Amino acid sequence: MHEMSLCENILEIITYQADQQAFSKVDLVRLEVGPLSGVEVEALRFGFDVVMRGSVAEDARLDILCPEATAWCQACETNVPILERYDPCPNCGAVSLQITSGGELRIKEMEVS
Amino acid sequence: MCTVCGCGSGNVRVEGPEKAKPKYGGELHHHAHDHSQEHGSAHLHHYGTGRASASAPGISQSRMIQIEQDILSKNNSYANTNRRYFAERAIFALNLVSSPGSGKTTLLVETLKRLSETRHCYVIEGDQQTSKDADRIRATGVAAIQINTGKGCHLDGHMVGHAVEHLAPCDGGLIFIENVGNLVCPAAFDLGEAHKVVILSVTEGEDKSIKYPDMFAAADLMLLNKSDLLPHLDFDVEAAKENALRVNPDITILTVSACTGEGFDHWLTWIEAARTMKLAGHPVLSTAQ
Numbered sequence: 001m002h003e004m005s006l007c008e009n010i011l012e013i014i015t016y017q018a019d020q021q022a023f024s025k026v027d028l029v030r031l032e033v034g035p036l037s038g039v040e041v042e043a044l045r046f047g048f049d050v051v052m053r054g055s056v057a058e059d060a061r062l063d064i065l066c067p068e069a070t071a072w073c074q075a076c077e078t079n080v081p082i083l084e085r086y087d088p089c090p091n092c093g094a095v096s097l098q099i100t101s102g103g104e105l106r107i108k109e110m111e112v113s
Numbered sequence: 114m115c116t117v118c119g120c121g122s123g124n125v126r127v128e129g130p131e132k133a134k135p136k137y138g139g140e141l142h143h144h145a146h147d148h149s150q151e152h153g154s155a156h157l158h159h160y161g162t163g164r165a166s167a168s169a170p171g172i173s174q175s176r177m178i179q180i181e182q183d184i185l186s187k188n189n190s191y192a193n194t195n196r197r198y199f200a201e202r203a204i205f206a207l208n209l210v211s212s213p214g215s216g217k218t219t220l221l222v223e224t225l226k227r228l229s230e231t232r233h234c235y236v237i238e239g240d241q242q243t244s245k246d247a248d249r250i251r252a253t254g255v256a257a258i259q260i261n262t263g264k265g266c267h268l269d270g271h272m273v274g275h276a277v278e279h280l281a282p283c284d285g286g287l288i289f290i291e292n293v294g295n296l297v298c299p300a301a302f303d304l305g306e307a308h309k310v311v312i313l314s315v316t317e318g319e320d321k322s323i324k325y326p327d328m329f330a331a332a333d334l335m336l337l338n339k340s341d342l343l344p345h346l347d348f349d350v351e352a353a354k355e356n357a358l359r360v361n362p363d364i365t366i367l368t369v370s371a372c373t374g375e376g377f378d379h380w381l382t383w384i385e386a387a388r389t390m391k392l393a394g395h396p397v398l399s400t401a402q
Contacts, residue, residue: 002267002298009184017180027175031184038301038327085326086359096362105301106183113175 003043006105007051013107018056023112026057030109035069036085036102060110069102126261127275188302191270195277195305199288203397205388206288208306210328212321213294215314216338218246220371221289225253227381233286237276239268239293246291256280267298270305285397287388300327307391308333315339315346319353326360334365334383341370 014026029048033039041064048062070079073089079100080089088095183189199206211217218238225234236257238246247259258276260268273290282288290306292299300309311332313321316339322329329335335357337350354366367383369376392398 002301005265005267005269006184009187012187013180013182013184017178021178023176023178036327038297085330086323095359105185107180109177109179109181111175111177 002038003040004047004051006039006044007047010048010107011051011055011057014057014110015055017110018112021112024056025113026060026110027113028061028063028111029057029107030063030065032065032067032104032106032108034067034102034104035083036099037105039105041066065108067101067104069099071097071099073097125263125265125272127258127272127279185301185303188270191274192303192305193270195270195274198274198277199305199307200395202282202284202286203392203395204282204284204286204288205384205391206290206304206306207384208290208292208299208304208309209312210292210296210299210309210332211294211312211314212296212317212325215294215312215317216371217291217294217312218249220312220336220338220369221291222249222253223371223374223377224289224380224384225250225255227377228287228384229253229255233283235280235282235286235288237268237273237280237288237290239272239291241265241293262293266293266295267302268292268304269302273304287384296321296325296328300331308387310334310336312336312338313353313357315343315348315350315353319349320356322353322357322360329357329360329364332361332364333387334367336380337366337368339370339372340368340375341373 010029010031014029018024018026031044033041033044044064045062052058052060069082071082071087072078073080073092073094075092075094076089078091080091080097082090082097082099082102085099086095087097089097195206198204209217209221221236225236228234234255236247236250236255238244238250238257238259239262240246240259241262241264243261244259247257250257258280260272260276262268262272268290277288280288290304309328309332311328311334313335315337318324322335337353343350350368357364357366365383367376367379369380389398
């Protein structure tokens with residue numbers, strides 16, 4: 001549900017950069033959205049098209065990178081891939097892993113002209 | 114225009130203690146707290162100079178710019194401004210989150226009845242519409258501000274900054290922020306609070322914490338509310354606790370009833386202890402309060 005306001009935040013960053021870096025059109029926006037960021041990627045895509053209308057990023061393509069979520073397993077002393085916050089270690093079955101990545105929610109780069 | 118909360122574009126309203134006072138409208142922008150933003154400096158890459166490394170006038174050439182900026186960075190900077198404000202004034206703020214109907218407002222009313230004699234308390238109420246909740250709080254004699262988020266599904270750092278400014282809390286005060294009833298979105302938005310407190314009522318499912326893990330992972334305390342109804346329900350308290358601990362091994366869990374007062378001693382003790390920890394070393398702790 002908050003994907004719409006995230007898109008407004010994205011537009012604000014784009015508008016600021018358009019002013020700072022003197023571009024008038026955005027052709028591509030590349031985001032990094034981790035599986036633990038609490039964001040529904042399809043809702044973000046929908047909101048993106050709606051929010052970018054009438055801006056420098058109207059018609060911009062949206063590329064979303066989804067990095068793998070990982071967590072540190074104390075028992076195995078290694079980083080393991082996880083799908084959800086409460087997943088046990090895929091190697092030893094231990095619970096209460098320390099999440100090390102997967103919460104990313106950022107604009108990585110843009111193609112502008 | 115503030116695109117974070119939309120003020121200037123119409124949906125969000127901050128309604129002050131004086132009920133007749135109109136929506137703040139333009140006044141919203143005369144806030145004192147620092148809103149300067151750090152839009153991380155982007156690194157520019159030119160990919161469009163062509164094969165001969167020459168630009169041709171009139172021909173548009175695209176380039177890639179590296180941004181590497183957190184989408185929530187603006188909210189986070191507002192939240193940090195709030196956090197600094199709270200720290201300087203020894204204000205202890207809690208962000209109460211839950212699904213709609215968990216009994217947040219009743220719990221808060223009962224908490225304030227017990228706490229407001231010894232502490233200066235303030236409440237920020239977030240709802241999509243109406244000032245009903247703030248009215249219920251004001252009936253206890255505690256100052257409350259209602260934020261109507263309009264179409265928004267959560268409070269953000271900017272709205273709370275405005276509300277705090279209007280509340281003008283005294284040093285050493287306690288602020289309770291009752292977020293919009295929603296177990297999804299408020300998890301992502303830092304407001305500058307010391308702790309998120311998630312309220313789960315026993316009329317909901319035991320598995321709510323694993324269905325909505327982000328919120329339970331973000332909270333430091335879970336209040337299992339409406340415990341007075343347990344004899345009438347088929348609700349497994351131990352399973353609910355186990356699920357919450359699976360998502361967040363560090364979460365503290367207290368069972369309470371806003372109706373009978375069960376567990377309120379523990380809840381009030383937790384508030385005092387967490388406040389003392391948060392304000393450790395601040396001069397306000399060694400004075401009267």
